[in-house]
Amino acid sequence: MSIRFGPSSSRTVIIHNTKFVQELYNNQKALDRPDLPFFELITPHGAGIGSRPYDKIWMLHTRIVKLALHKVCQNSLSEKVMETFEVLFNRLNEKGNGPQDIAIDLKLASLDITSSICYGFHDDDWTSDQMNLLLKDHDKAMSGLSPFNPINIFPFIKNLPVRLVKEIKDITQRRDELNQRIYDRHVENYTGEVHDVMDIIVDVMENGYNTSHITDSQKKQMDLKSLFMTLTCLSMAGIDNMQSIMQWSVLVLGKHSSVAEKIFMELQQTVAMDTSVTTESRQHLPYTEACVYEILRVSSITGLGVPHITREDIQVGGYKITKGTQIFTNIWHIHNNSHNWTDHEAVKPERFLDSNGQLKLKSDEIFKNYLPFGLGKRTCTGEVIILNVLFLFVSNLVRTQTIKIDNHISELIGNCDMSHKPPAYKVTLNPRVCQF
Structure with missing residues (x-):
């Protein structure tokens, strides 16, 4: 079935079937990203892993980032995240006991965690000029990813001397200067241990990386500025996704107090x-871990996923998809329908536990339709970070606070723009009288 909307020459396919998703996203001809005019402004030195085509440079950048994130998880993630959560919980408790909108607090926490993981800096003062400027620049840059941004609708705008273009160029310049300053500082202090992603970039630039399998022209794309672009992509996605999933977590736990109390027990x-x-506690807290999985299912923060585009004509499930077709995966539908999930509207962490109360293996049938980080060859690079940060947030929030959501939220139905965001809500957080 196909539907035509308006006088557009572009073709779009939305996939709802997990089997077709698996077939499609393991096909190398369907793993590129659509061109977005805004990217030419925000990534003038070459695309990062979020926007570049599926090629050997993408693979190399991705391996470098995954290595860095693995080492961060090993060496310092809990310390970094708990520094931020200490500031966050103190900030929330200082606001008083009444209902409050905590969206900006969670965004600042996400910015602080991501900055610490990517760049190695943590700021206790969330009202500082630096934090405010970083947040403002992030929001402006993220707005450019929308297909409805004027630059993406009318690409010629990027060549005009207009305010919007100047703002983006100023943001890009500030970001490049910040990356260089942080890199120079890391070069001076690098000891061989990796505590953040910038450390691994220093290591790659100083000690090299195995590039024997790529061409000379591709090696030129492995310069410092191209790695900065990948770091920028990681940072932008991390801030946005982390804030969204923490907002969903508070909403789910506040609306389902029995789940929160089981975590506390x-x-x-x-x-x-x-x-x-x-x-280190994750393996000993299976119900809490199952709650993390269930929050990711209920929220489905990527909504329609990150778009892909076909580089050649392909066949999927007997259907022909022509070259240049944009493809979206309806992850929300896959996670929220009765064919794939029993009691799909209920919040039931138990669905991820076996008869002994332990987490089911990833080979279990239930994970066949579980795609919070995508599927195939181009899954979310930051999966390991999101899982760990969400576990730390959920467990330490429930450990220290009771959570009550205002009554006007009756269902867990979010709003879709670039991602699936929770509805606006106010929450009352009270410190537990006895934290154990």
Whole structure:
């Protein structure tokens, strides 16, 4: 079935079937990203992993980033995240006990965590000029990813001396200067240990990386500025996705107090009374981990996923998809329909646990239709970070706070723009009288 909307020459396919998604996203001819005029302004030195085609440079950049994130998780992630959450929870408690909108607080927390993971800096003062400017620049840059941004509708605008273009060029210049300053500082202090993504970039530039399998022209794309672009992509996606999933977590736990209390009981039985929960606790807290999985299913923050485009004509499920077709995956539908999930409208972390109360293996049938990080050869690079940060947020929030959502939110139905965001809400957070 096809539907035509207006006088457009572009073709778009939206896939709702997991089998077709798997077939499609394991096909190298369907893994590129659509061209977006805005990218020419925000990434003038070459595309990062978020926007570049599926090629050997993308693979190399992705391996470097995954190596960095793995080492961050090993060496310093819990410490970085808990520094931020200490500031966050103190900030929220200082606001008082009444209902409050905490969206901006969670965005600042996401900015701080992402900055710490990517660049190695943490700011205790969330009202500082630096934090405000970083947040403002991030929001402006993210707005350019929308297909409805004027630059993407009328590409010629990017060549005109108009305010919008000047703002984006100023943001790009500030970002490039910041990247260079942080890089120079890391070069001076680098000891061989990796504590953030910039450390791995320093290591690659100083010690090299195995590039024997790529051409000389491709090697030129492995310069410092191209790695900065990949770091920028990682940072932008991290801030936006982390904020969204933390907002969903508060909403889900506040609307389903029985789930929050089960997490609290598990924490009481497992974690020492006077310590924060760390990533090392994950294997001992299966119900909490299952709650993380369920929040990701219910929220489906990527909505229609990140668009792909076909570089050649392909066949999927017997259907022909022509070259240059944009493809979206309806992840929200896959996660929220009765064919794939029993009681799909209910919040049931237990669905991810086996008969012994332990997490089901990833080979279990339930994970066949579970795609919070995509599927195939081009899945979310930051999956390991999101899973760990969300676990730390959920466990330490429930450990220290009781959560109550205002009554006007009756269903967990969000709003879609670039991602699936939760409805606006106010929450009352009260410190637990006895934190164990």
